[in-house]
Amino acid sequence: MSKRRIKKIAIIGSGIMGSGIACHFANIGVDVLLLDIVPRELNDKEKAKGLTLEDKVVRNRIVNDALAASLKSKPSPIYSQSFASRITTGNLEDDIAKVADVDWIMEVVVERLDIKQQVFEKLEKHRKPGTLITSNTSGIPIKFMSEGRSEDFQKHFCGTHFFNPARYLKLFEIIPGPKTDQAVLDFLNEYGEKFLGKTSVIAKDTPAFIGNRIGIFSIQSLFHTVKDLDLTIEEVDKLSGPVIGRPKSATFRTVDVVGLDTLVHVANGIRENCPKDERLELFELPDFINKMMENKWLGSKTGQGFYKKVKKEDGSSEILSLDLNTLEYRASKRAKFATLELTKTVDKVVDRFKILVKGKDKAGEFYRKSFAALFAYVSNRIPEITDDLYKIDDAMKAGFGWEHGPFQIWDAIGVEKGIEIMKAEGLEPNAWVNDMLASGSTSFYTVKEGATYAYDIPKKSQEKIPGQDAFIILDNIRKTNEVFKNSGVVIEDLGDGILNCEFQSKMNTIGGDVLAGLNKAIDLAEKDFAGLVVGNQAANFSVGANIGMIFMMAAEQEYDELNMAIKYFQDTMMRMRYSSIPTISAPHGMALGGGCELSLHADKVVAAAETYMGLVEFGVGVIPGGGGSKEMALRASDIFHKGDVQLNVLQEYFLTIGMAKVSTSAYEAFDLGLLQKGKDVVVVNKDRQIAVAKQHAKLMADAGYTQPVKRNDVLVLGKQALGMFMVGTDSMEDSNYISEHDMKIANKLAYVMAGGDLSEPTLVTEQYLLDIEREAFLSLCTERKTLERIQHMLTKGKPLRN
Template identity: 45%
Template structure:
């Protein structure tokens, strides 16, 4: 794989700075450059600075770096990664661009400016270094005309989507002279090191995602004008009911910025050869009017929606296009929308919506038929395969299904016939595809996925680094299974324990399969991975079950459930074979405790990880509090100062802190220094399996009951005093203080002398006793009920 240790980003605007931050997340040293300011600010004048002062000359890039630390959502995995970025300017730092392994142009979207920059860059460019443009739609080939053949071979487009940390799509756009090897190397690097989903796009206006997405939005605006739909009606149909984000059409436009959207549409209209396509991308009069009024969306405070505040609170107003004024936003209901809401999965939702037979079913069909026909017409003009088109729309626009996947879901043959009957022309390759007897665009045969590639059928196989639990289970590799979990053989004599209960919440079925899996792995496997392909890894224990038992005061049953949880976690921890957990996204409460039982964690970088039980009036009792006490003792060493480490653990648990990323979880002490994170979600299971084999090779310590040095009754007093101080200051409630007292008792080891060594089972007993005691508190049960009903904590 290509080595990229240093990079330079030219242009410190929103995209340039965001790309620099995400490169820093990957461990790359970045030079962020911008132009030299032409005038002083008032603050600089007051400080007696001149235009030649280094702070003034670097101000634009330095200010951009400072803004990154205030940006929400956070662009850095860990705010300390900002130190990997060095701000500068394109005059003083220009010669140092020769040191960069990769140079990214992210300046204003004007062809002549980009050409001039590249021509100047050629003089300092080191042959072999990659040069790319982050343009969202300007021709790569037109830019490349300003440089010679050697640099052209190393030049391509790398179109990141905003924000670069969170949006997974990168479109790679080679020019006519770009070396195929450069494209392949950058695709690999972006996927593995930066965790991106990469598609190779052709050098056409707006590339893949923005070409299809912009057409779909404009087609929807056209339908609105033709049929008289309201803003709210359009958004009710074009959001989750069609497998698209909640922002639907008009909230998306407001978020993007109406002026930005107009610029993107104009780019296609200005470069399209087909007169029909130019008409399709013509900006409607209402958008032009809104932009001229300065109603640009969220950044200007109003667009298609407007939020107003009054004594009665905030209200959302929606635009009335006929009056060009705002009125209270309406809630849209219909039988077809209700049916779509009740259906499970994007495919079923779309089918339910389309079959409703009402006004909104017709709107959904009219939107889809135009978008699907356009995607088919342009597919091989903008990409090599329909799979790349679908991937670009899923990752770039957050569609649950790309256009061709959606077409399969609603019935390819039937919908194509309906389009034909309604006068919608389909490209020849689609009619030929149907004439050959194909009923879908995608099909599987002998483990391969077959689909259209430049109009012909192609075969795709997942790379060996991409292990799919779904595919493995389809191939009959399930070893054990029940309603909540499965044990799957993932090759190399390694098994994977997969949670698949609702929300992956841990209940008796999962705990039972954990214990069965331990025995199966002990007999027949080299080790175990804990991973799944759910939206979130695990949101914790089955809170509903615990609440029901607590409300019935079935304390023996609550005790039995917690003992079962503790026993399962302890058996995982004491398995003499390697256990590796692979959490992703939301990993909370019991999900964290399952990971704490593993010998190593290989987390996805976007893992939001925390022991959050205090939010529902409890403390971690599946081994989480015990593990935090153990980690505090290990970090302090045999004779080190332990209280500080315990204080930190007390704060992390007591405040129910959740990490903003996997590296942040290490900073909080929830992950160990030996744990690691990967940026590629697709490779995570492969990397976890590899970690199992590495641990087996290196050897594991014999499992057993660890003795844990604790701070004892004196240390508990320190923790309790801290909680009382916060209570007196009004920072926490009386019930928060009670929870903190229980937590302090467990973390400190109870009423033993300072420095005493206690067993894991002793701390587990303390955990369980504290948990049971808190379950008996009415305010804890109120917190549990509120969380189940509202999905957020109650502070009582």
């Protein structure tokens, strides 16, 4: 069979979802044809211009306006604005014939079966045989959509359901129709994982599929629990947020963002189409929801939902909360529970569940009630919505941002304990759970030889979850493959001669223990291994140096020790670059300050597409002191061409640090000079990142890696550049654009990046630049205003402008 490739896709429907999906295909380099309907009448602007309904600009107005709105939205649907050029727009009358040239047609029009069927009828006239054709429906049965279509159409047709926003939410549900060819499902499953960076889950054609069926049940169940336990919305959001590994927006804030009408639409769909669902009564909407729907309090899109932002008399804004008993808005109240206090010192979310369900207060009761309902419900959905329990967990993690799926939470509490909680609530698990315990399996999941196994219900045994060979899961290998460990890092053997150094500090900050661990990793790799990856699978790669430690030393005026600490940081970064083995950095999420500096010094960066990278030290009143300032001067020097362009190049790099710019994706990090074209690579699926980083390390080692020679040819511009920078910072301070202290920091950075006040452009060594960088960093640490900035960041978590 010939290998299917997707070079071009047509997306039909340009609403929020359609435009978002179009942007994500553009993100991964696919050509996109985005089509929508032709307007029926002119708008005022068009009338004023004397346009007619025949003008191209009018005919494409709907699609162009929708795409423009999407590209402006925050967070951005596109990795880099330049990628938008991969999207061509058009309309369903003039441009529909162009679908003959695409490899995949995806329908994303309104959720009405009759309209979808009309669209498919039109598309079939132009679609060439063998082209994939899918629908991004979230609720309409797939089997109805392809009725009456040709054999070839039905064979290549299925549901491909993205979650909104398409770039950020990882769930990609694939729903077969009655006649979908298995090869089509296999292709989409792999394409979703490998190219789109998603968690692909093949679901059955049941209402709301997997993610929304369980997710909406979970929210509806909470709606009823709120009333039963007389909880406020703040209390529920406190209990159902980060403490249990759910997004910060928890329950009610999430509903406000998604839109209450969207939730109600799915809940009603389940209620009407799942008559055999044993918890059907939970999909009935409580009175307060009906009232909110009547009042059009739908959330962010109508300006009020469960929360409402209001302006106070002094011009500041305040967020009010809805009282569910009176349906009136009131000032927000802080939520506090004794049970939650007990989990404050428990860093790993998975270790908190056992404590939470034992709680003696209302919080404990809340967790027992909601987990009992959830566990019973998911056990009864197999085999209705899927045959595999791990698919339910995958769907909840990827579609709703849960850190752990229902069966993983149940495992964390203990399967038998979970059943006990259920029985206390008058619920029972499905019979297969008791069969599992009887068969000798005491948990839903087990880990063997670095792979995850899940209980297979028909086989009554633990079976290896397919598709893991492309991944390395650090949680699975940490214990068996550990080579070294201290309080800051774990060093694991990834196999094939490659080591991994995984940070384990809070938010993966880089302090003395992490630096010691990094040095140890390089020692071990140079002695007995072939290469080193620095990577982890926490929420963020690293938020930078441990500023608490710097603050303590600076406040105590222990400048010699501070100097030694900074030199240790710099020396460790230089070892990353000048060791005898290839070093690979694998950043993802936030890679800030020292986390960014580490990546700047690796031989190669294998970045996740969602990497937010930047040198943000200005925010705490210092300059990058771990080699970052030196490195930006060096990178500028490497691209200098003759003449005055040199100053412009240097200025670009200076502004990246001076404005504390952070990339909104790995692709944007190339534009900022933090990643290097032709050297560093981007991986769209974060789950594959460590495995890909390992491959690159092995490739470099196998190709005969030689230790680089230290640089002594960095061209610095001296007084010429320093003068230009100082004139710039001076005028910015004069016009109140920056504070006096900002100017002081900027001038210190200018001194480093210009290489000091040398009388003419000069070639210097890297060490020369590191020494003046360290000196500048130390001198800023003696400033009261810098200490105020560091303290503010430590206590408030945001930068202070002073």
